[in-house]
Amino acid sequence: MTLSARVRLPQQARAGEVVEIRTLVSHPMETGFRVDSFGRRIPRRILTRFSCRYADRLIIDMDLRPSISANPYLAFRFIADRSGEIELRWQGDQGEELIERGHLEVTPA
Amino acid sequence: MRHPLLLLWLLLALEGQAEPLTGQVSGYHLLGEELQALQDDAFANPGMLWVDRGQRAWNSPAGARGTSCRDCHGGPERMQGLAAQLPRWNAEDKRLENLEGLVRNCRSVRQRADPPAYESDELLALTTLIAYQSRGLPLTVAVDGPAADAFAAGRDAFARRRGQLDLSCADCHDRHAGARLRGETISAGMINGFPLYRLTWEGMGSRQRMIRWCNEAVRAEPLQPDTAKALALELFLAWRSRGLELESPAIRR
Numbered sequence: 001m002t003l004s005a006r007v008r009l010p011q012q013a014r015a016g017e018v019v020e021i022r023t024l025v026s027h028p029m030e031t032g033f034r035v036d037s038f039g040r041r042i043p044r045r046i047l048t049r050f051s052c053r054y055a056d057r058l059i060i061d062m063d064l065r066p067s068i069s070a071n072p073y074l075a076f077r078f079i080a081d082r083s084g085e086i087e088l089r090w091q092g093d094q095g096e097e098l099i100e101r102g103h104l105e106v107t108p109a
Numbered sequence: 110m111r112h113p114l115l116l117l118w119l120l121l122a123l124e125g126q127a128e129p130l131t132g133q134v135s136g137y138h139l140l141g142e143e144l145q146a147l148q149d150d151a152f153a154n155p156g157m158l159w160v161d162r163g164q165r166a167w168n169s170p171a172g173a174r175g176t177s178c179r180d181c182h183g184g185p186e187r188m189q190g191l192a193a194q195l196p197r198w199n200a201e202d203k204r205l206e207n208l209e210g211l212v213r214n215c216r217s218v219r220q221r222a223d224p225p226a227y228e229s230d231e232l233l234a235l236t237t238l239i240a241y242q243s244r245g246l247p248l249t250v251a252v253d254g255p256a257a258d259a260f261a262a263g264r265d266a267f268a269r270r271r272g273q274l275d276l277s278c279a280d281c282h283d284r285h286a287g288a289r290l291r292g293e294t295i296s297a298g299m300i301n302g303f304p305l306y307r308l309t310w311e312g313m314g315s316r317q318r319m320i321r322w323c324n325e326a327v328r329a330e331p332l333q334p335d336t337a338k339a340l341a342l343e344l345f346l347a348w349r350s351r352g353l354e355l356e357s358p359a360i361r362r
Contacts, residue, residue, distance in 0.1 A: 028311070071312075
């Protein structure tokens, strides 16, 4: 299946509020350790990196490893302190890249 | 006094002390809390990736005529109820038709496109999208009239022993449903969750894929999809699951 993501981004928040980003991305996360029915090694094909920038700051940066299951679900929380762009980026070992963007509007508490 | 107790102990030991499942129990109830929560989570359920993709495919023109599903049918919500009634008798072709067959047929006859392969993401995306419209509706299949012969054949296939392990579907999913087999609880063989996301597969599968998986587990020749016997068995299984709510995209281990 082609790389595609389901993303739930917060749109609005009060300053200091804890908000959550939830993501689900379609990817086989083939470990490279399995063999097919002819005994041939199935080549590794995984996502290697996931990162998120918020208001020009890197707020999460993950190295993904083969033990992560297919179609990885990733969710994390952070404190909304200013309005800004959110950019989510997945990178795979085949050179594939998927970027999702959104905007978070923060109002004073 | 000693004998009945010994007998009881033996019975419990044989049954692995599991509660026997009687009647129709959706595989949902054999899941742990976390997996039940995953199925119920409309965002995180991985099957929703296929629903999303199906939505895109629904609107995209395909084939020699350049028509999309939407051009004829309107929105996918128009398919509500359909998946809960399949397989059904197709009077024109004089054979049973299941969800995969219906979509493939539409693709080749109406859109003049190559029908997507069984178990391809392209087909599963559309079948999951269509089944999702019937989520929560009870399974109701017609087994009388022209479908009666196929239904009888399906009932026979369910009860017939096959493969090197010489087991019938009924041996496990009827007589031993709820018992333990290796690390798993034997399900009641209900098919109300399909197409579903199976963790073993790390992906979606149709009812027919599950039937083939089961065949291989008893070391039998897998029933090929779109054959009269496979469709008859699917009809019988859908009838066995009658009244259960359709759960697609369900999560199963």
